[in-house]
Amino acid sequence: MWKKCSLFLFVLALVWSCTSEVPASAASSTIAKHIGNSNPLIxxxxxxxxxxxxxxxxxxxxxxxxxxxxxxxxxxxxxxxxxxxxxxxxxxxxxxxxxxxxxxxxxxxxxxxxxxxxxxxxxxxxxxxxxxxxxxxxxxxxxxxxxxxxxxxxxxxxxxxxxxxxxxxxxxxxxxxxxxxxxxxxxxxxxxxxxxxxxxxxxxxxxxxxxxxxxxxxxxxxxxxxxxxxxxxxxxxxxxxxxxxxxxxxxxxxxxxxxxxxxxxxxxxxxxxxxxxxxxxxxxxxxxxxxxxxxxxxxxxxxxxxxxxxxxxxxxxxxxxxxxxxxxxxxxxxxxxxxxxxxxxxxxxxxxLVHRADGSIQEVAANYAGVAQLDNLDPYQRVEAETFGWNRGILTEKSSAIGGPVNNQHVTGIHNGDWIAVGNADFGSIGAKTFKANVASITGGKIEVRLDSVTGKLAGTLNVPSTGGEQTWRELETTVSGATGIHNVFFVFTGNATDSLFNFDYWQFTKNNATAVAAGGTTYEADKDTTLVNSVVRSTYLDNKPIQYVDFTAMSEASIQWNSINCALAGTKNVKFKYALERGIRNLDVYVNGTKVISDAAFDATGSWGIWEEKTIQIPMSSGINTLKVVTTGTEGPNLKSIHISSQ
Missing domain, CATH: 2.115.10.20 (Glycosyl hydrolase domain; family 43)
Known part of the structure; x- marks a missing residue:
């Protein structure tokens, strides 16, 4: 735990805490990385x-x-x-x-x-x-x-x-x-x-x-x-x-x-x-x-x-x-x-750093501003709570929560008025419908989801009850509104001023329904209407709900074939694979109607067998009923939960 490393920071948190909830507006200070700057990195x-x-x-x-x-x-x-x-x-x-x-x-x-x-x-x-x-x-x-x-x-x-x-x-x-x-x-x-x-x-x-x-x-x-x-x-x-x-x-x-x-x-x-x-x-x-x-x-x-x-x-x-x-x-x-x-x-x-045309290196202008954000953050993917651009008062420590990356961490040392923030989260034009977070708590508290500043527009509030322990994890969800476009997102923590409120493992937003309807397409599960060779159906949990997936056993040419993919029109389709892979890269050959159409499609590690990510591949299909088969090129592949097929 970083508490010894950040004793002064911990004392500051206690100073801000009185005997009742401190308004979020009273706690906007950071240590050295100020909002909008990129240096220091943390x-x-x-x-x-x-x-x-x-x-x-x-x-x-x-x-x-x-x-x-x-x-x-x-x-x-x-x-x-x-x-x-x-x-x-x-x-x-x-x-x-x-x-x-x-x-x-x-x-x-x-x-x-x-x-x-x-x-x-x-x-x-x-x-x-x-x-x-x-x-x-x-x-x-x-x-x-x-x-x-x-x-x-x-x-x-x-x-x-x-x-x-x-x-x-x-x-x-x-x-x-x-x-x-x-x-x-x-x-x-x-x-x-x-x-x-x-x-x-x-x-x-x-x-x-x-x-x-x-x-x-x-x-x-x-x-x-x-x-x-x-x-x-x-x-x-x-x-x-x-x-x-x-x-x-x-x-x-x-x-x-x-x-x-x-x-x-x-x-x-x-x-x-x-x-x-x-x-x-x-x-x-x-x-x-x-x-x-x-x-x-x-x-x-x-x-x-x-x-x-x-x-x-x-x-x-x-x-x-x-x-x-x-x-x-x-x-x-x-x-x-x-x-x-x-x-x-x-x-x-x-x-x-800049190399001049003659190969010499230009003098670096070091500063607090640092590097401007290169890409927007996707709030609809799972984001570890220990991912942030700016913060006030928090610490991080090794976590017992499952499903995270190697040596998973979580945010801890959370007191009333503390917060974390991410830069440039892109909610799109349709916007977010819900916000969920994985938390563990004895005391409980709240997570206020605010846009653009510590005191910015309140998009939603997640109530965090006692979960029974600092390492007893529970995923909670609340509705949000007004989260569209690109914003810095602030997660402001409020609660009993004298206690550490809760630990925070990860968060994720979901899109409004209109986005899903617009995307179209059909999902085909890996365990239903499929032919499996040297692969088996197993069970696990995703978002605290039981799911089935297919695990390639360690044998050559293990495969999964979806038998009844119905396409109204012929053409190239977006096939989105939902998969998990702890480490490394594993490749699959792709067959449509018995003909190999892609060799060695690479699936990168998701960081854990409990982390499910999506990879989209463009695959040609005929009108009517198609079969789609994926075959391991070595002896192993990623675990597969489903495919989602839609037009380009």
Whole structure:
């Protein structure tokens, strides 16, 4: 639970709470991410050394687990980095609304992470970096981290949010790795999977000479390295190559643009610097080869102190998302807002990065405004409550609620007057009919659904009774009105002012009936009037109601055939599959009237066998009665509940 991390935030919530309900209008304040801004990405907890991985239309940010440290009298200590034993993960499809995926308990030595640490040999997990690579036909994810300054470890998973395992049981890179013996600080990894699938790991830093380095040692530390990774991404090929990065301190970064490799890093602070290599900023070098040699080319990101009044170390990651380039970095904005000084506690930020026509990088303009929302949010799909753009007073913690993503979280620490909000929810022209939420409560309270502001138009109110416990979950629903078009949506929490009201797992709106009528089409269940080969009907619950679905058994050419699809007219139809798939990607061949019409239709993971999503495929059909069959291309497929067929 984040309560220890956010003690001050918790106290603020109590201050706002009196002996009766506080009007929502009295509680519009945020900590550091103010309504309409995108930076910092989150402010309900911290996160340092951000690295960005883009995958399937989302960007995942992996961060060191900055958590507040306290003196015996409850005051905040300066950050000693003693809490960097986990990796925090958040993700977004639009760069404003971020989903909190909780903490990966990486370090496992000496009982770290409550004895649940994954890497039992590691005492710390600093500055994570991540990569995805297709291995044996499946996407595999790799999370690299620093065990303090003494080595680099790696975890693997089948999804970007886990679950994670330690494939080696030891460090991947140490000072005994060929070419690494002269590295002062073996930490701050960055990873690149090149166009040919070859992986490269960049790491190192520090200044030789101990506490009294010479000017030459500061100017040419020679402590950066690049290593070629094996095809499995968990081994090293050959010896590391030295990157002669001038005035390097730490923070390796790597990206490729127009065939040029950009190695970037944090410039050190000491000694006499030439004007083009300013201390504490992010410098960069270029090469035509991922292994170098690299040539110094300039700098592009000033120290955070230049923008946010609190400085400290500078850490970054350059990435491309939906056709644009960005840089993720950290700054002490949240701790500054809470305590009036940063004290070394970092939070993640993103701003746009521009490559000039000559290949040089334009100076980044870091600010609180950040990146404008890239896409609208669909309120008619299940949205995790721990997905929000802005908030006041809440925390997040690991949840026992079923049906969510890996390491599912929920919103907690909810008191009277607290709220969360999402940016640019698109209700369409017909609008919403109902709002439902999955909640757990001893005390109870209300969720006010408001449009555009904390005190904006009240679209509906959901009454939350006691469900019998803080982890006893119940889905509740209420009607809403006036929710049409695009709005920021605020979920304002009210109730007994002296108690925590309830926990909040997910929410979803449903469309007005007119939308469903306009859409037309017919739904065909997978368990009715179908022929099953090597597949079986099973039962589960959806929206607290029993449903049947078909499960492909682990045999080759398992299939489901719908036998009586009636089409008034011939032509291409929209066939919407309702399916669930915990992880990975599974493919199906599609047959109509005995003829294969589509090969290897890919079904992406929904995140859990309890999460049902929809995938639409355009499929040609004849007039009259048709059969439609889907066949596994390997030995497994997604679980299928139904298909919905309509004209294009």
């Amino acid at each position: 402010d309900h907890h911290l996160g340092a050394d951000p690295f960005a991985l883009t995958y399937n239309g989302r960007v995942y940010i992996y961060m060191s687990s900055d958590n507040y440290e306290y003196n015996s009298d409850g005051t905040i200590k300066d950050n000693s980095f003693a809490n960097l034993k986990s990796v925090f993960v958040i993700s977004s499809a639009d760069m404003v609304n971020w989903t909190d995926h909780g903490a990966i308990p990486v370090a496992g030595a000496n009982g770290a992470n409550g004895g649940k640490g994954i890497a039992k040999w590691a005492g710390a997990s600093w500055a994570p970096t991540a990569a995805v690579k297709k291995i044996n036909g499946k996407d595999k994810f790799f999370l690299y981290f620093a065990n303090g300054t003494g080595g680099i470890g790696v975890l693997t998973a089948d999804s970007p949010i886990g679950p994670w395992t330690d494939p080696l049981g030891k460090a991947l890179v140490t000072t005994k790795t060929p070419g690494m013996s002269d590295v002062v600080w073996l930490f701050d990894p960055a990873v690149l999977v090149d166009d040919d699938g070859t992986g490269y790991l960049y790491t190192g830093g520090g200044i030789p000479g101990g506490s009294t380095p010479t000017q030459e040692q500061r100017a040419n530390p020679k402590t950066a390295r690049v290593l070629k990774l094996g095809a499995d991404m968990t081994s090293v090929v050959g010896s590391a190559s030295m990157i002669d990065a001038p005035f390097i301190l730490e923070d390796s970064g790597i990206h490729k643009y127009n065939g040029i490799y950009y190695y970037s890093y944090c410039i050190n602070f000491g000694g006499v610097h030439p004007a083009n290599i300013p201390g504490g900023q992010i410098g960069y070098m270029t090469s035509t080869s991922p292994m170098g040699p690299f040539t110094y080319a300039g700098h592009f990101l000033k120290n955070p102190a230049s923008f946010f009044k609190a400085g400290g170390n500078n850490h970054h990651a350059v990435f491309n998302f939906k056709g644009e380039w960005y840089v993720a970095y950290h700054a002490q904005t949240v701790s500054l807002a809470l305590f009036g000084e940063g004290k070394g506690y970092r939070s993640p930020h993103i701003n746009k």
